[in-house]
Amino acid sequence: MSWKKYSLEDRKIPGISGFAIILIIVSLYIQSKLVLFLAVFFLIVIFCNQLYLKRTGEKLYFENLNVKNYFFIGDKGEWFLTFRNEGFPILKAELRIYFDFFVSPDEDLQETSLSSMYEMSIPFSLFTNQAKQIKIPFTAKQRGIAKIRSIEFRVPSLLGFGETVLESKYFVKQQAVVYPLPIPVKGLKEQISVLQGIHIVPISVYEELLGPVGTRDYVPSDSFNRIHWKASARKQELQTKVYERISEKGWNIALNVSDGHSITGKLEKLLSSITEFAYYAFHKQIPYSLCINVRTAGSTPFLYLPIGEGKEHLQKVLETLASVSTQNTSLPYDYMLSFYNSHLTAQPYFIHAGIKTDDTKRMLLGISKKGAKLFELKIEQEFGLLSELAIHQERRMLL
CATH class of the missing domain: 2.60.40.10 (Immunoglobulins)
Incomplete structure (x- = not known):
């Protein structure tokens, strides 16, 4: 590592130097080797002192x-x-x-x-x-x-x-x-999505069509392209392919850290509530993405973690939450929502946290029109509260 270096001289140094010069003059006048020796000794001391101050720390x-x-x-x-x-x-x-x-x-x-x-x-x-x-x-x-x-x-x-x-x-x-410390969040539970996804569930209108998990006897209501011809030939009767039922459980959490021209005073509690989300999603194996309107460099101009799950994703989320500071420069929240709506992968559950303005409500309505179910994260005393965003009421107010 390189060092910035500067020396602080003692105020006695100029006085000692002047005294040594006077001694040299006196020694020459009185022809005294002892006085000359003392003068030279003082000058050597000063020289060694300055040399040490100059050279110390160089290596x-x-x-x-x-x-x-x-x-x-x-x-x-x-x-x-x-x-x-x-x-x-x-x-x-x-x-x-x-x-x-x-x-x-x-x-x-x-x-x-x-x-x-x-x-x-x-x-x-x-x-x-x-x-x-x-x-x-x-x-x-x-x-x-x-x-x-x-x-x-x-x-x-x-x-x-x-x-x-x-x-x-x-x-x-x-x-x-x-890492941030989680706080309890009331209303935190898994919701049933209306969008197709990748998670196996007992009951769903969607199926994983990439590969059947078995066959069953054919019934007249089955589609012709669902017939498993090899299994039918083997059993000498028509067999229908059976697929796994799946449902999307993905979340996107969007945090607004700003409150007008400053950082919100509820920042710590909001981050702690999102930390509770992260642990909950980890244990329930729920994929989620995270958006925070803190300005960053790159193609995505704010803090963004793509959808993921598991231990590695949890660590990334916790580190991202730890990095948020009151010294950060915030990005307009409405711009972040617009960017999310236009460029990022939409999730069936959208959780808004923080302050929302009328423009924010319009952006959230636009996201809901694409099929996302909206929720809002609020802070009540020492707890977080997750509730469904009253989208119909917001629509009547805005129209």
């Missing part, structure tokens, strides 16, 4: 590992910082580490809480051609992605006159992802 290397660890709130974790010194020895230095407040350091380490970061101070010494690993234990405190924002060394002069400050030019790549 100090930091192993910047790209590591991402995942935690639940309350979990213990550690960061490991490895340094190698191939230059001047570093003695009695102070290592300062600044990191996000989503994790908190252990109490036995000296730390200071800033507005959005913790500052830790650790004594540090490292001789030439020596390596050292610093361990930073912490506890996951709240939802978010914690990063080490800066590493700073304050290296005092060996002679005590001034110090050199080394600051990291780049972020440390290690990250601690703290």
Whole structure:
């Protein structure tokens, strides 16, 4: 890692330098070798002091590992910082580490809480051609992605006159992802979809036509193209193909993080409610996609996770929810809904969360006209509430 470096000189240095020059003049005047020796000694001390301040840290290397660890709130974790010194020895230095407040350091380490970061101070010494690993234990405190924002060394002069400050030019790549904590959501249950899908169910009007699971005796109401000719020849009577009954159970969850020109004050509870959705869908094997109107770069201009299910999808969703911050730049929610309606795969269940305006209601009506069943996620005190969106009432109000 490269370092930004600057030196802080002690105010005594100019005075000592001036005093040494005066001693040289006096020694020449009185012809005293002792005074001359003292003057030269002071100049050598100043030279060595300045040389150390200038050269220290030039060959100090930091192993910047790209590591991402995942935690639940309350979990213990550690960061490991490895340094190698191939230059001047570093003695009695102070290592300062600044990191996000989503994790908190252990109490036995000296730390200071800033507005959005913790500052830790650790004594540090490292001789030439020596390596050292610093361990930073912490506890996951709240939802978010914690990063080490800066590493700073304050290296005092060996002679005590001034110090050199080394600051990291780049972020440390290690990250601690703290998953959000779920809260109960009233009304969270599986709904029967009217759209065809891929999940096997006992009763449905849809069938998986890619391959039959068996045959049965033919009845006059069966379609001619459903006859299984090989099975019919084998049994010497007509047999009809039997297919599995299927039904779509897919959800799309759309979160509006904005409230006018600011981030909604209910952001944490909304994210916790969606976390409950994620766990519920994981246990019930329900596929779902996620849209959040946080501006991103790329072909999809907002946070979007395509439909998926299982453990890997759950981890992606939890990490996405952890990444949402009040510092994010939001995208107009109505634009996100328009993009979803025009470019993304529609799901039979559409769950809206957050503030909705009249324009939002019009966009949701457009989504419902394509066959999606609309739900709304609200926050009531310390719980989430999932209820069906009164689409007929909204339509009368808008027309």
